[in-house]
Each structure stands twice: as C-alpha cells, then as structure tokens.
Amino acid sequence: MFAFTVLLILSLTGVHMATNKRDIRQETEVRLGVTMILDLHYMTHLRHSSHMTRYLKTFLNAVQLRFSDMTDPKIKLILTDVILINAAEQEKLYDKYYVLMNTIYGSWTRSNSEYKFPQNAGIILIMTGFDLWNADPLTGDMTNSGEVNGACTQNKKNIALSEDDGLTFSGVGSAAQAIARLLGASFDIDRPSGECSRDKGYLLSSNYTGVSARYNLSDCGKNEIKQAIYASDEKRKNCFFGEPTIQSSVSQVKESQELPIDFYNYTNPCNLVYGSPSCKRAWKKVDGCKLECCLKEGGNKTVNKHDGAPCKDGICSNGECIPDPRIIKNLKEN
Structure with a gap:
C-alpha cells in the first residue's frame, strides 16, 4: 500500500522515475558525436585554431541542413574533437606510401591502417585536402567514402573520409553523403524506378561524388536510417541518443547556429x-x-x-x- 501511494504521488506531481541510461521518450533526436581528423593537406588552409574550429562547426551545421527535414528521428551533429596529425601519423593513417590508393579504396577503415583511432566515438570524419576526384591512377570520380551503418560501432567501421578545400565548404555534400551512409542509408543508384530512384537527384543519387541536385535524402534513405538506428542494441542506442563528450579544445569555441553565409x-x-x-x-x-x-x-x-x-x-x-x-x-x- 505504501509503494502504491508513493507511485501515485509521483504521478500526480509530474515527477518521473529515472531510467538507467536515457529516457525512452527522448529517442526522437540523434545527437551524433563527430570527431574530425585533419590531414596535413587539409591543415594548410586552417592555420589559426579558433578560425579552424569555427569553420568546422559551421561546416557541420551546413551538413546538418541536409538532414533537417528528418523528424523520426531528428539528426543533430555535434563536433566533439578535432585531431591534427603529423607526417608520421599520416603515413600510418593512409598506410605509408600508398596514400591516394588506400585512401580511395578505403583500406584505412579496415585492418591496413596502423593509426590508433579514438575509441567510443559516434563517428570519425577524416577531412582530407587530397584531390580525390582527379587522383591517379584510378580516375577519381569520388570525394568521400564511408561504410553503411557504421556509426556508433567499433572495428573502424565508424570512420569516413571527406574531401574539402578548407575554404569554401566545398565538401559539405561529400561529408553529408558519408554520414548518411554511416547512419545506414544506401545509394539510390541501384533502386528501381520511383520516388527514390537515382533520377530524382536526392543526396545519395550519385556514388561518392558529393554532388546531387537535391539537398536531402530520398524517403527510402530516411527509412533505412530510421530502421538502422531503432534496431540497434542498447549500447549503440546510448551512443545515438545520449549526450556525447565534447573535448575542452572544442568547447572553448562557443556553440552557434552559424552557417556559411554568416561565416563569410x-x-x-x-x-x-x-x-x-x-x-x-x-x-x-x-x-x-x-x-x-x-x-x-x-x-x-x-x-x-x-x-x-x-x-x-x-x-x-x-x-x-x-x-x-x-x-x-x-x-x-x-
């Protein structure tokens, strides 16, 4: 009787009992932590640390616009850390002398890379200044790479690559494609004719190029992300819906809703x-x-x-x- 009375009082006063990890009713907004690793070619454009972090936060805000019409769940991208690598680390990252080849084939996302990637990150986005589009000898035609449904997982599957010039936000489409893939969306190129087909021009209508006529995902891509996230185990859901840890170097730059038009x-x-x-x-x-x-x-x-x-x-x-x-x-x- 006492226990029933306590529960009744709690319900009448609007107090609810805490869950172990997160309130299930809050599972409407993914708060995806993004760690950015900047290679040497990319850093040449971003020398001033405060300018660099501001640019990267604005970059992510622009990427987030590509998911802004999603409501179930909403997608919020949060910059959690920025890592600047040196020449020795870059050799490990891109497997020594086969930098372009291994970057394009994405072998750094698997066992070949000797670089020690951060653990327990939502996703890791490698920002590169390499011109992947015109890379030899593979004729390019790509600006990003990422594994399907790799976000909030281990074994380097949560790592993606994006080309950007570090100046004009040229890689926003590339990063959006890579992140959409990590969240579970497939390319539209192989879909049958219909509202999700390649000729509709949605974000994933082209393979790895970052170029699309439309800003957003097709309904098929959105549904794939929804299914992938909600089908996750408890640990992965905690990564998606929990509050990511933001490193002090990033938190020193004030959170803002700044977009490229404001930045420039x-x-x-x-x-x-x-x-x-x-x-x-x-x-x-x-x-x-x-x-x-x-x-x-x-x-x-x-x-x-x-x-x-x-x-x-x-x-x-x-x-x-x-x-x-x-x-x-x-x-x-x-």
Whole structure:
C-alpha cells in the first residue's frame, strides 16, 4: 500500500522515475558525436585554431541542413574533437606510401591502417585536402567514402573520409553523403524506378561524388536510417541518443547556429569561387538560391548561393530553398 501511494504521488506531481541510461521518450533526436581528423593537406588552409574550429562547426551545421527535414528521428551533429596529425601519423593513417590508393579504396577503415583511432566515438570524419576526384591512377570520380551503418560501432567501421578545400565548404555534400551512409542509408543508384530512384537527384543519387541536385535524402534513405538506428542494441542506442563528450579544445569555441553565409559575412560567392563578380551586382536581391557569375576571361558560370543565404521560403541549402530549421526549433522551444 505504501509503494502504491508513493507511485501515485509521483504521478500526480509530474515527477518521473529515472531510467538507467536515457529516457525512452527522448529517442526522437540523434545527437551524433563527430570527431574530425585533419590531414596535413587539409591543415594548410586552417592555420589559426579558433578560425579552424569555427569553420568546422559551421561546416557541420551546413551538413546538418541536409538532414533537417528528418523528424523520426531528428539528426543533430555535434563536433566533439578535432585531431591534427603529423607526417608520421599520416603515413600510418593512409598506410605509408600508398596514400591516394588506400585512401580511395578505403583500406584505412579496415585492418591496413596502423593509426590508433579514438575509441567510443559516434563517428570519425577524416577531412582530407587530397584531390580525390582527379587522383591517379584510378580516375577519381569520388570525394568521400564511408561504410553503411557504421556509426556508433567499433572495428573502424565508424570512420569516413571527406574531401574539402578548407575554404569554401566545398565538401559539405561529400561529408553529408558519408554520414548518411554511416547512419545506414544506401545509394539510390541501384533502386528501381520511383520516388527514390537515382533520377530524382536526392543526396545519395550519385556514388561518392558529393554532388546531387537535391539537398536531402530520398524517403527510402530516411527509412533505412530510421530502421538502422531503432534496431540497434542498447549500447549503440546510448551512443545515438545520449549526450556525447565534447573535448575542452572544442568547447572553448562557443556553440552557434552559424552557417556559411554568416561565416563569410555575406561575401559574394562568385568572388569566392571564381574571383569574378556576379552578373547582377545586387546579388543578394537575386531570387532563388543560384547565382550567375560573369568570368573575367569570358563566359558565365552558375554557382549556388552560400548555405544559409535567405530565400523566399527560408534559407538556401545546396542551391535549394528550404525551411529554416533554426526558426522552427526556436518557435517550438518558445
């Protein structure tokens, strides 16, 4: 009778008993810890530590936009650590002298790599400055690599690779592809015709290139991620839904919702990418999320406006106008 009375009082006062690891009702938002390893080619663009961490946090915010239409579960990417490697460590990371070959084939994600990767990380993202797209002798055509459903697992399966120039956020699509794969999504290239087929242009419509017409995943990709996460064992779910540990070097840089448009203080993307002006000088007032650049040597090129640039129905992501998840989140919290 006493135990029943206590439980009744707790329920009436709104107090709930704690679970062992996490409240099952909170399993609506994945809080995926991301450890970033920067190779030597990548670090040449990111010399100042505070600028580096700010760039990487903004980079992850832009990647997160690619998952912003997912609600079950929501995906939040949290930068937990940044590791700068030296020449000796890079040799171990990429298996000594076969740097490009082993990077492209992804052998560093398996037994060949002698590098000691951090343990108990959600995912590990190797940021490389190597030009994988034009790599010899394999003709390139890829900018990232990651194993399907490897997030929050061991045996180096939670490791992915992404090419980025460390300047223009060029690798956002590549990292988004790699992370989607780690979360359990497959490429759309082999799907039958329909809403998830390759010709719809979703994030995983191309193999490893990081290039897509649409900013987000197909419904098939979203469902694969949902099934992979909810089918996980208890330990893996704790990794997905628990609070990741953030290293002090990263936590010193204030958490922000900054996106590339904020990072560059509204710099004209044509100037940044091509060193040329946009064809219309008042580029901020140009409708949509794409901009035409008038090249100095003649001819025109079309670029996407920076992720986060305002547009009619929200903000830009990968050249598409999407709802601003920051506003949606603030409205829900208030």
